[in-house]
Amino acid sequence: MKTTLAQMLRAGGVLGAFGLACAAVLGGTWTLTADRIREAEQQRLLRQLEEVLPVGAYDNAVASDTLQVTSDALGPGTHTVYRARRDGEPVAAVLSAVAPDGYGGPIALLVGIAYDGRITGVRVTAHKETPGLGDKIDLSRNDWILDFDGRSLLDPGPRDWAVKKDGGVFDQFAGATITPRAVVKAVHRSLQYFAEHRETLFAHAEETP
Known part of the structure; x- marks a missing residue:
């Protein structure tokens, strides 16, 4: 035993x-x-x-020069603002935004905006749109997203910030209007938010841990 x-x-x-x-x-x-x-x-x-962001236009560590904001204009949740500077002076900001009304659900975006209010670039970072239709918002699928480059609140005018089906200047996709419409609206709202808060966004400390 x-x-x-x-x-x-x-x-x-x-x-x-x-x-x-x-x-x-x-x-x-x-x-x-x-x-x-x-x-x-x-x-x-x-x-x-x-x-x-414009190449060579900034000299700070943009990924760490950030602040967190909440605003309905940028979509639900908390959003990161990445700030680009040169010699300590504001150059541009990249806003993380969400288009909540995509066909397949929320569409996550990065919207780059120069200090003068012109778009330096837009990219979709996450989405669940229909392959072959709505996924053309992704630069790897289509160059549609590049049409935002250089745009501002006045270019095109307020009524033209829409897809062509709604009387605007931006192309829609055959069989998939909801997706580009959602992105156009989100980018326009991001521009409006930046115009209203530009000085405040850059008023905080330059570097965050």
């Missing part, structure tokens, strides 16, 4: 040690994977910011 009990204890010890070893391996793997995921996300963000 004693031998059987000892064997059971040894078996339990072996199983316990095996369990601890497995937990350590899984924990280490998760830590390494999480670090890699964070690094990949950071690199993706930097690439996206570079795409919507």
